[in-house]
Amino acid sequence: MRHFVNLQTDLIRTFVTVVDLGNYTETGHVLGRTQPAISLQIKRLEDLVGAKLLHHKGKVLDLTPQGHALIGYAREMLRLNDRAVANLHEAQFMGTLRVGLPTDYAIGYFQRIIADFARTNPDVTFDIRCDWSRNILSQLHVDDLDLAIAITDTMPAPYVSLYWSERPFWVCGRDYQFSLDKPVQIIAHPKGCFYRKRMIDALNTEGREWRICFESPGITAVQNAVLDGMGVTALTKKTLLPGMRVLSPKEGFPPLANLHVGLFYKHIKASDAALKLIEQITEGVSAFRKPTHARS
Known part of the structure; x- marks a missing residue:
């Protein structure tokens, strides 16, 4: 038995x-x-x-x-x-939720989940902060945030509830021309960005020369620089735009290591409203990714 x-x-x-x-x-x-x-x-x-x-x-x-x-x-x-x-007690959702969202990831999907939650729970107010993933996690660590979506280099990580992987791709403008004999012109976020690190690591491994030709903390500026033909960058599928094309290893651009995206919170600090939102985010992620619930 x-x-x-x-x-x-x-x-x-x-x-x-x-x-x-x-x-x-x-x-x-x-x-x-x-x-x-x-x-x-x-x-x-x-x-x-x-x-x-x-x-x-x-x-x-x-x-x-x-x-x-x-x-x-x-x-x-x-x-x-x-x-x-909370469901059995018919808990009322109220108070302020402080949510961190990363500027270095496609956050539109999560903004829609939060907006839907706000419409159905009018007594909950939001304080949404968009920042670098490392800054968001630092704010969560000191209890300046209730929950966060963020990118990390490795998983599992402190406070993570579930996580999933994203494969970044080398991309350029549709008509962008480049030469393998010249340094790769990289469009990137500032130092500390996980996309930037993966591009540089991949090129260094291949012995390719490179230089940063355009640097901006905002995803929109990076996307526009690509569309304007200023160089190449790394994006995920959710941040690709019409007018861009994916570059392949055959063209001299080696595969990039996966990024790890997670939902982070401290359970002891989470209100009923926070746990309800976490539930909706978890369900939403499961619809487009197969997440891992922070288990080995």
């Missing part, structure tokens, strides 16, 4: 909160328990799953490989638990 192990929600909540807040003391304050009680709950969860979930690297609390494997399931279990309770 199959042996069932039931993971208690209070233990899961403690585990996720410790991971998000980074220490036992603050977790105890937030959950109304002493630090020894928090430690005991983590030990009980580890005993249930039969694995060590957390360890210290100096003063930093980090997930073990088994902890990484559990954290995605744990976030999803908490979200479903709290959404079920």
